[in-house]
Each structure stands twice: as structure tokens, then as C-alpha cells.
Amino acid sequence: MGIFERYLSVWVAASIAIGVGLGVLCPPVFEFVTTMTYANVNLVVAIFIWIMIYPMMVQIDFSTIKEVGKNPQGLVLTIIINWLVKPFTMAALGWLFFEGVFANYVSPETAQEYIAGMILLGVAPCTAMVFVWSQLTKGDANYTLVQVSVNDVIMIFAFAPIAGLLLGVSDIHVPWDTLFISVVLYVLLPLMAGIYTRKKLNASGKNGTAIETLLAKLKPFSVVGLLATVVLLFGFQANTIISKPMNILLIAIPLILQTYGIFFIAYFAALKLKLKHNIAAPACLIGTSNFFELAVAVAISLFGLHSGAALATVVGVLVEVPVMLSLVAIVNKTKHWFDLQTH
Secondary structure: OOOOHHHHHHHHHHHHHHHHHHHHOHHHHHHHOOOOOOOOOHHHHHHHHHHHHHHHHHOHHHHHHHHHHHHHHHHHHHHHHHHHHHHHHHHHHHHHHHHHOOOOOOOOOOOHHHHHHHHHOOOOOOOOOOOHHHOOOOOOOHHHHHHHHHHHHHHHHHHHHHHHHHHHHOOOOOHHHHHHHHHHHHHHHHHHHHHHHHHHHHHOOOOOOOHHHHHHHHHHHHHHHHHHHHHHHHHHHHHHHHHHHHHHHHHHHHHHHHHHHHHHHHHHHHHOOOHHHHHHHHHHHEEEEEOOHHHHHHHHHHOOOOOHHHHHHHHHHHHHHHHHHHHHHHHHHOHHHHHHOOO
């Protein structure tokens, strides 16, 4: 495990602090960046997200999908949690808290934007960081690859319709053109670029070493892309974070409840299905964590850099790393639950 994975929470926390600090001290820089948009897409954010996502897409080997039949239960669990449970529980929690429990603390317009941001997080299951979570729990690397590959195929077709449905039910205007452009820009195109890269490298006849060599070279750029994106996002929201810390807490509460709730639903389902631990762990963690890069990018495209929706997705970044690391610890400490079933 590299130094990045080992101290992930430290790097992200430092990037958050730097972003907030720069946002407060140098607001003109971030104001200038906000002007660099085309078709409602911020170009700087798009570049950083592409730098971050592309190496992860190169890792995805769609030839592994043919292995699905060997152990379908883990994959079925992932699909059900990701697409039939998580988006709807996230929307339900958003409605419960911001149209009910916290209704007196935020304006109706702000509440709607927070709900929208939560929905976008809920409809964006993890694609990239799951490789880290899988490694930390000693998950089956090949099976994790299968799960991610299938998940990405589904995301191309399901993200926009489910997001549009839930946003529409929430009485939030859905700019379908921007939503579809975002899916193409942040999912389809990097995925196609990754597939093309793998095909070219496999054709080189170097027996897979070419891909591993490229990924080793790209990894530092992916790390820089992630941390730069975090700095930028928290810089955009710095004044809101400083002036309205209570709002950050209000958003974090349902997000944390959602994360732990979805995890335990999936984890106990995996126990009932008697899955192997190295398959159950990544299966549950994929459904629990979020493809926050996509959620953030779509929120910015749909609602703007300084919107409540963008803030909610940024809080998702803030919450995700420490919560996911706590779940990794739970998974590792309960491995014996699954071992007992195999004897």
C-alpha cells in the first residue's frame, strides 16, 4: 500500500484546510476560476476531475465481465444496493431532514438545493476509491474489477434517469440537457478513453506490463487531481463554510446516517447470502461510498458553483473519507463472522 492510501485521511484533511484558507485569503482567484465555464461546465473543475478519473478508468478491464457467472451473488448485491436502494433512501433522508426535522433552520429554497445535492450523491455509487477500500480490506481484486466494470456500464444508462426522477419528485427543475452532458463528460468519455488506452497497450504485446507501467506513471497525477479538486471545491465554498458552519453539520448528519445505514443493510445481506469475506467487503463498500467526483461536477453544472447543491456534495467529500475508513475497520474486525460460515 502506497503512502497515499496509507495516509488518505491526512491528505484530504490537509487539502480541505488549504482550500478553505485560500478561499478566505484569496477570493479573487476563485472568483476568476468560476468564470471559466462552457455550457454550464466549469472547465478547471472538469480538467482536475478528468486527471483524477482517467487513470482509474484505465484500470477497468471489461473483459472481466465474462467472469460474472462464477459468483453472481456478490454482483447482484452490489447492483441492488447501488441502484434499487441507495438513491431512494438518500432522497428519503433528504426529504425527512430538510423538509421536516431541519425545516426551521434553512430556507425552503436552500433545503431544496441540499436535497438535490444529496440525491446526486446517492445516484453516484463509487467507481474509483473502491479500489482503495477493497485493498484495505483484502478484497478479491479481480472480483472488485468485475463489480466496478458492471457498475460503470449501468451508470452510463441509469444515472441521468434516476437523478432526473428523484429531482423531479422533489419539485426541482431538471435541466436534462446539462444532466446528460455531465454523464457523457464525466462517465462515458473517460470510460471510452480508458478502454481505448487498454486496447492500444494490450496490442503492444507486452503481456500486461505496459498497462501496469502506465498506471504507475499516472498515479501521481491522479492523486494530484483528487487533492486539487478538493482544494478547489472547498475554496469555492470557503465563505459559506466559515459563515454557516451549522449548515455543514445539518448536511453531514443525514449523509452519515445514510452511509452507515446502507453499509449495514448490505453487510448483513452479505452474511445471509454466505458470501466470502473478500467478495462481501468490496460489494458492500461500493454501494456505501460515493462517486463524489461525478456528483460534485453535476451539481456545479446544474446549480452553480456556490449553490446549496454543490455545498452538499462537497460535504459528502468531507464526510466520506473518515466514515469509510471507520467502515473498513469494522469490515476487518468482523472477518471471523464470514469465516465461521465457510467451516
